[in-house]
Amino acid sequence: MERAAVIVAIDGPSGTGKSSTSKAVATQLGLRYLDTGAQYRAITWWMVNNGIDMDDPSAIAAVAGKPEIVSGTDPSAPSITVDGTDVAGPIRTQEVTSKVSAVSAVPEVRTRITGLQRSIAAGAENGIVVEGRDIGTTVLPDADLKIFLTASPEARAARRNGELKGADVNATREALLKRDAADSSRKTSPLAKADDAVEVDTSDLTLQQVIECVVTLVEEKRAGK
Numbered sequence: 001m002e003r004a005a006v007i008v009a010i011d012g013p014s015g016t017g018k019s020s021t022s023k024a025v026a027t028q029l030g031l032r033y034l035d036t037g038a039q040y041r042a043i044t045w046w047m048v049n050n051g052i053d054m055d056d057p058s059a060i061a062a063v064a065g066k067p068e069i070v071s072g073t074d075p076s077a078p079s080i081t082v083d084g085t086d087v088a089g090p091i092r093t094q095e096v097t098s099k100v101s102a103v104s105a106v107p108e109v110r111t112r113i114t115g116l117q118r119s120i121a122a123g124a125e126n127g128i129v130v131e132g133r134d135i136g137t138t139v140l141p142d143a144d145l146k147i148f149l150t151a152s153p154e155a156r157a158a159r160r161n162g163e164l165k166g167a168d169v170n171a172t173r174e175a176l177l178k179r180d181a182a183d184s185s186r187k188t189s190p191l192a193k194a195d196d197a198v199e200v201d202t203s204d205l206t207l208q209q210v211i212e213c214v215v216t217l218v219e220e221k222r223a224g225k
């Protein structure tokens, strides 16, 4: 028997495990996967490359419709291109990370990227796991299941430092908190938990435990529990 498509929204602050969890859950359940942070990073990368003034929201808004951003949704090989260029590596630089909150706060940017996200989700025949900051509240308010991942700043900084060899854990913690504060305080669709989202504190859970928890929640939802 064919299963109905399921839409899963996973939101939360930086370093709570959204990407790792979403990819694994999508792979395990045969769903597509969309990293919406990568899309905001991609448009930021384009703005940096084209010399747009990041302190001028009207300059950002004026060119928000220009770059063509394409996201590949295979959870075992997610991809992202801008005007045909593979930017999976360049969007993870410190420069892009430090500027992405300013770009993603511009309403014209959000309208453009939200439109892309909705059309990708609508085209996912078997369903999709979409992760970001405003998926449950704004992008896909009718998602079948909404999860909001949290973790202490200390746990998140330690995890990120595991990736950034030799980085100072306090500096990493401060940078995470600064980005969360910017993302939570912007006017247009800030980082927020949807009222009907299930909150999962991952501070003391292994990644495997978080994955199992989310897979169980999806299976329960599919079984109509």
Ligand SMILES: Nc1ncnc2c1ncn2[C@@H]1O[C@H](COP(=O)(O)OP(=O)(O)OP(=O)(O)O)[C@@H](O)[C@H]1O
Residues within 6 Å of the ligand: 012, 013, 014, 015, 016, 017, 018, 019, 020, 021, 037, 159, 160, 162, 163, 202, 205, 206, 207, 208, 210
């Ligand atoms: N429960 C966990 N326990 C230990 N490490 C974890 C856990 N969840 C994720 N990690 C690790 O933490 C790091 C950050 O995870 P991930 O990139 O999935 O977070 P994120 O919420 O998507 O972050 P961002 O929003 O900044 O993209 C990765 O190295 C990942 O392997």
Ligand SMILES: Nc1ccn([C@@H]2O[C@H](COP(=O)(O)O)[C@@H](O)[C@H]2O)c(=O)n1
Residues within 6 Å of the ligand: 014, 036, 037, 038, 040, 041, 100, 101, 102, 104, 105, 131, 132, 133, 134, 135, 179, 183
């Ligand atoms: N739904 C989303 C997703 C992301 N953002 C912005 O992008 C930044 C990068 O996200 P990562 O998940 O790759 O760390 C994030 O800090 C937000 O500024 C967003 O606004 N909405």
